[in-house]
Amino acid sequence: VSDVDILVADDEPGMRETLVDILSQSGYGVCAASDGDAALDAIRQNRFRVVVMDIRMPGRDGVDVLREVGSPPPQVILMTAYAHANQMREAHEGNAFAVVNKPFRVPEMLDLVASAAEAVT
Amino acid sequence: VAVVLAAAVAAAFVIVRSAVDDQNDRILEGRTGEVALLLKAAVGDLSDSMRPLGVASRLGGPSSPEFVEEAHALTAAAPTRTVALVRRHGTRFTVVSAAGPGLAPGDALSGAPAAVAARALTSSRLVSTPVFRAGPQRLIAFALGPPVTSPGTAIYLQVPIDPSAAAEAPVTQQRPFEELAVALYATPQVDPRQLIVTTGPVPRHGQVAYRSIAVGGRRWLLAARARKPLVGSFAAAVPWITLGVGLSSGVVAISVILLLQRRRDYALALVDARTAELEASLRELEQTQARLVFQERLATIGQVAAAVGHELRNPLGVLTNALYLVRSAVPDDGRGNERLERNLQTAEREIGAMAVIVETMLDFAREREPVMEPMDLADLVDEALSVAPPPSGVEVVRVGLDEIPLVEGDRQQLRQVLLNLFTNAYEAMAGDGVLTIEASQNRDHLDVSVSDTGTGMDDETAKQVFDPFFTRKVKGIGLGMAVTKRIVEAHNGTITTETTPGLGTTFRVTIPNARVAERVRS
Numbered sequence: 001v002s003d004v005d006i007l008v009a010d011d012e013p014g015m016r017e018t019l020v021d022i023l024s025q026s027g028y029g030v031c032a033a034s035d036g037d038a039a040l041d042a043i044r045q046n047r048f049r050v051v052v053m054d055i056r057m058p059g060r061d062g063v064d065v066l067r068e069v070g071s072p073p074p075q076v077i078l079m080t081a082y083a084h085a086n087q088m089r090e091a092h093e094g095n096a097f098a099v100v101n102k103p104f105r106v107p108e109m110l111d112l113v114a115s116a117a118e119a120v121t
Numbered sequence: 122v123a124v125v126l127a128a129a130v131a132a133a134f135v136i137v138r139s140a141v142d143d144q145n146d147r148i149l150e151g152r153t154g155e156v157a158l159l160l161k162a163a164v165g166d167l168s169d170s171m172r173p174l175g176v177a178s179r180l181g182g183p184s185s186p187e188f189v190e191e192a193h194a195l196t197a198a199a200p201t202r203t204v205a206l207v208r209r210h211g212t213r214f215t216v217v218s219a220a221g222p223g224l225a226p227g228d229a230l231s232g233a234p235a236a237v238a239a240r241a242l243t244s245s246r247l248v249s250t251p252v253f254r255a256g257p258q259r260l261i262a263f264a265l266g267p268p269v270t271s272p273g274t275a276i277y278l279q280v281p282i283d284p285s286a287a288a289e290a291p292v293t294q295q296r297p298f299e300e301l302a303v304a305l306y307a308t309p310q311v312d313p314r315q316l317i318v319t320t321g322p323v324p325r326h327g328q329v330a331y332r333s334i335a336v337g338g339r340r341w342l343l344a345a346r347a348r349k350p351l352v353g354s355f356a357a358a359v360p361w362i363t364l365g366v367g368l369s370s371g372v373v374a375i376s377v378i379l380l381l382q383r384r385r386d387y388a389l390a391l392v393d394a395r396t397a398e399l400e401a402s403l404r405e406l407e408q409t410q411a412r413l414v415f416q417e418r419l420a421t422i423g424q425v426a427a428a429v430g431h432e433l434r435n436p437l438g439v440l441t442n443a444l445y446l447v448r449s450a451v452p453d454d455g456r457g458n459e460r461l462e463r464n465l466q467t468a469e470r471e472i473g474a475m476a477v478i479v480e481t482m483l484d485f486a487r488e489r490e491p492v493m494e495p496m497d498l499a500d501l502v503d504e505a506l507s508v509a510p511p512p513s514g515v516e517v518v519r520v521g522l523d524e525i526p527l528v529e530g531d532r533q534q535l536r537q538v539l540l541n542l543f544t545n546a547y548e549a550m551a552g553d554g555v556l557t558i559e560a561s562q563n564r565d566h567l568d569v570s571v572s573d574t575g576t577g578m579d580d581e582t583a584k585q586v587f588d589p590f591f592t593r594k595v596k597g598i599g600l601g602m603a604v605t606k607r608i609v610e611a612h613n614g615t616i617t618t619e620t621t622p623g624l625g626t627t628f629r630v631t632i633p634n635a636r637v638a639e640r641v642r643s
């Protein structure tokens with residue numbers, strides 16, 4: 001068990017890096033993954049409290065990763081630039097904590113992460 | 122045509138009829154002459170048959186066997202006749218010898234018989250009386266005097282007159298009497314009391330030929346009328362045949378003309394109807410084609426909008442995040458960072474504007490079937506007005522909204538329609554004017570119109586107002602009205618514009634069958 005609280009998974013480097021910076025700046029321990037497979041490996045090796053993950057990624061997508069996370073599951077916040085009806089439904093059925101449209105307001109994201117982290121404890 | 126035909130037929134009828142009548146007249150005249158000759162001959166016969174009596178009386182005396190034999194011979198042939206020898210005594214005449222009923226020797230003659238006997242004495246020829254009455258009988262008498270008889274005596278013959286009996290038994294079998302109805306009067310003019318004989322109904326009217334005949338010193342009148350057409354029944358029928366054939370061919374001709382006319386009218390009406398149908402089909406086809414082309418274009422534009430919109434969402438998100446990081450890196454110590462702060466705000470505002478554009482494009486690209494639900498139109502208008510509040514210089518007038526019963530539609534989409542129409546109107550009025558929202562609902566459809574008192578549109582603009590990416594605004598990408606139109610059409614409705622440059626514009630949305638069924642309302 002590390003002191004890393006949050007995993008950010010996004011294949012888009014700009015989004016990944018800015019999110020990591022924002023969350024770090026807010027005091028969280030943040031780890032990053034650049035695709036779904038790497039995200040799943042990271043989740044299995046660590047106990048993240050919150051995963052902030054893009055839906056559309058190479059390899060496993062965000063919904064696949066959500067389906068395969070073990071127990072105890074972290075709270076998963078999914079992000080999407082494409083409001084695809086099927087993926088949205090699966091995201092909700094897979095017990096995602098929230099689904100957020102890009103672009104989002106940063107303070108709102110921070111609020112979501114905070115409440116997700118609280119939901120774990 | 123009917124009048125001309127009728128006139129021609131009538132004229133033909135009159136001409137043929139007068140020709141036939143003329144011919145008939147001529148024949149009737151001829152036949153009547155023949156009858157008159159026959160009658161004259163008959164009267165001559167009478168004179169001849171009375172003559173031997175006179176001779177016998179003169180030579181043998183009134184009681185001689187010759188006279189009696191002759192008298193009986195004359196009455197035997199016609200038992201109703203009476204024949205007598207009369208003698209004058211002063212001014213009176215008495216019967217000397219008689220055969221037949223009614224008279225006996227010693228009887229005195231009086232009245233017409235006495236007068237005719239007196240005339241016979243002075244005349245050398247047969248003389249006759251007019252028809253006279255003796256008791257119930259009507260009689261006519263003839264007398265023949267000297268030189269056939271001895272002076273002072275006369276042969277007197279009286280014959281009962283019964284025209285009706287004569288009519289039943291024709292006087293003669295000779296042809297003129299078959300064809301003619303003849304009446305013989307003992308006077309020169311028509312006088313029913315002097316009627317001696319008829320061979321049929323007394324001829325009085327129509328084509329009657331008259332002939333005067335001298336009998337026994339008097340003038341008798343013969344009236345004759347054809348029993349049947351003398352020219353022959355076919356010839357007599359010719360005028361009527363002409364009339365009948367003329368009229369019936371007229372009727373046939375007019376019927377044919379009317380039939381042809383009706384057929385022509387029907388054919389023309391049919392051609393008109395078919396032409397109208399064809400034109401309607403053609404128009405419909407053109408409209409369908411235009412709609413298909415338009416939809417094709419919309420679909421293409423939608424795909425482009427979706428792709429661009431989605432691709433822009435990621436970089437926009439990155440920019441937002443990066444700006445947040447920049448802002449948090451700037452120390453908030455209130456020392457000379459105003460310019461940086463201002464530029465940060467500008468960047469944030471423009472990123473916000475970009476986000477709005479992207480969402481509009483995605484709205485346009487996102488084709489969604491309307492999800493019908495009952496709703497209150499007045500509420501929906503209130504909601505749209507609170508999302509897009511009117512600028513301070515714009516007055517909002519609501520007409521008829523509160524009388525509209527629950528309507529059915531996709532709440533989200535119809536709210537979008539109202540929002541687009543309202544913001545469009547605000548911009549047209551440049552912050553100053555009257556926005557009128559008017560609604561009415563009848564059995565078939567819901568009408569909602571949104572009017573502004575803004576700049577209005579010219580024809581060119583009005584034509585393109587629903588085209589995607591058409592805009593007159595400095596800002597905006599021109600998808601709002603295209604989205605509006607698509608939503609209305611997804612509700613099977615129509616949207617139209619009425620606009621006058623300088624006065625304003627009205628957008629009218631008509632949605633059929635928007636009324637909520639009774640069960641839903643209850």
